[in-house]
Amino acid sequence: MSNINRINKDLFRQRGKLVSIILGFHILAIVLMMLYKKVFKVTDPTSLTGGVLIAIITGIVLLVISVIYVFDSSKYRLIPISSNGLYFSNILSAFFAIIYLLVGEAIIYFGANAIFPNPYDQMMIRDFNVNQYWFQIKLVIAFILGIMLILVGSVVIRLLVSLIGDLLPIKKQTFATVILTLIVIWAVMVPFNVITANTLILLGVQEVTTSFSSIVRMLNMSLFILVAWNVVLTFLNLYLLNRWSEATR
Amino acid sequence: MTELLKITNLTYKKNYKTILDNINLSIGNGKIIGLLGENGAGKTTLMRLIAGVNSIKEGVITVDDKTKKIDIKKNVSLSDELGGFGRNTKVSEMVDFYQNVYPDFSMEKYQEIAQYLDLDESKRLSSLSTGTLGKLVIALALARNTKLYLLDEPMSGIDSMSRKKIISSIIRWKSDDSTIIISDHYVTEIASLLDDIVIIKDKTVYEMRSVESIQEKYHLGVEEYYEKVYEGGLPNE
Incomplete structure (x- = not known):
């Protein structure tokens, strides 16, 4: 077994465990909520969408922490694997964890709705269930790419904060690091917003109307921009990781 | 004796401070080297730079004629x-992790060392004493079959019985052609093990000398010699 496969196995197992715990807690929360409603005879319908949203946000936050932790920890940085290998293993395992989380949440959502139907969610499912399959697939892809961008972008910010922090006389002062992080986030967001906005204008966003074909075109543009940013930030991460980054734990 | 580790013009700066300045060092195989220096001298940083955990900005590190990080890590x-590792991690899970990610990790060797050091695999990290934790760190490091072992302050905060066990395990499980570099500021503990010493002083390698030559030339033990160097009582040749 190659070294990349060895670390992949460990990271996949670890992230699988993390997502399983989130899904498990979500199921438990739904069961407890329904039990509560039954015991106390609450008849008001309760939407399950909020729970799904909370579970997905929790999953994303924990995955971001977990991805960053791999680059910070000497536990992983000591393994005889190239920085590129470590990066792609880390991001790929996070990607599959996101897919697992989304599929798991979809199963929980539809399953829970089948067992405990409520008008709000049924309306939402009906609205989404129009015959625009290609559009729906694109929407899901855009959502996944957006989450990947959050992951990759968080790594950029962490590596930049670490690099700049090493150049400044601030050592490991928490307050100074928080301020530095906020400055770096702002410094990264400014060019990100300017470039994204200008690219959308170049691609013809001003011609977009409320018609379905216009919405599809907007979605296509978003997909293109998401892919482009993911690629650009991946290259930046690889450069920072190979040249400047070091384990801090 | 062939050259295993070569460090050329290595300088490391962090937070506007120079931690290591123009380090030049050459170490052959089959030796036990003591990396000596006071607290904050840069011993741990030097070890982390050699191991590829910290990034080299100035200078070159070569291990077994290889300069690429991935080859050095091997x-x-x-x-x-x-x-x-989380505090709730079981020792057995850590051993599994090592076995999984390090192709050169020998389970057989680990079990021998663990048995000798009385390590219980069913225990969790949080329940281990400082001494047992130190033993575990050594057992995991020595169970890999590599050419260079870097033991960073292995006796720090450890009781005398555990120290003796750790020292004897280092002697027992060291292969003839591998080199071990042990860093410490408690020189007495490791003096009996050493072939050579490297003293880090004023951010650089002050001196590298064989223990034999210290005894022959100065009629001093390693500890007394080290103290004299730090007090400025001996000229740097």
Whole structure:
């Protein structure tokens, strides 16, 4: 077994465990909520969408922490694997964890709705269930790419904060690091917003109307921009990781 | 004796401070080297730079004629403080992790060392005493079959019985052609093990000398010699 496969196995197992715990807690929360409603005879319908949203946000936050932790920890940085290998293993395992989380949440959502139907969610499912399959697939892809961008972008910010922090006389002062992080986030967001906005204008966003074909075109543009940013930030991460980054734990 | 580790013009700066300045060092195989220096001298940083955990900005490190980080990591086993593992992690899970990610990790060797050091695999990290944790770190580091072992302050905060066990395990499980670099500021503990010493002083390698030559030339033990160097009582040749 190659070294990349060895670390992949460990990271996949670890992230699988993390997502399983989130899904498990979500199921438990739904069961407890329904039990509560039954015991106390609450008849008001309760939407399950909020729970799904909370579970997905929790999953994303924990995955971001977990991805960053791999680059910070000497536990992983000591393994005889190239920085590129470590990066792609880390991001790929996070990607599959996101897919697992989304599929798991979809199963929980539809399953829970089948067992405990409520008008709000049924309306939402009906609205989404129009015959625009290609559009729906694109929407899901855009959502996944957006989450990947959050992951990759968080790594950029962490590596930049670490690099700049090493150049400044601030050592490991928490307050100074928080301020530095906020400055770096702002410094990264400014060019990100300017470039994204200008690219959308170049691609013809001003011609977009409320018609379905216009919405599809907007979605296509978003997909293109998401892919482009993911690629650009991946290259930046690889450069920072190979040249400047070091384990801090 | 062939050259295993070569460090050329290595300088390391962090937070506007120079931690290591123009380090030049050459170490052959089959030796036990003491890396000596006071607290904050840069011993741990030097070990982390050799192991590829810290990034080299100025200078070159070569291990077994290889300069690429990935190749160096294959040949170096650093005694990690295991901070990356959660406090609830079982020893057996850590052993599984090592076995999974290090192709050169020998389970057979680990079990021999663990048995000798009385390590219980069913225990969790949080329940281990400082001494047992130190033993575990050594067992995991030595169970890899590499050319260079970097043991960073292996006796720090450990009781005398555990220290003796750790020292004897280092002697027992060291292969003839591998080199072990042990850093410490408590020189007495490791003096009996050493072939050579490297003294880090004023951010650089002050001196590298064989223990034999110290005894022959100065009629001093390693500890007395080290103290005299730090007090400025001996000229640097």
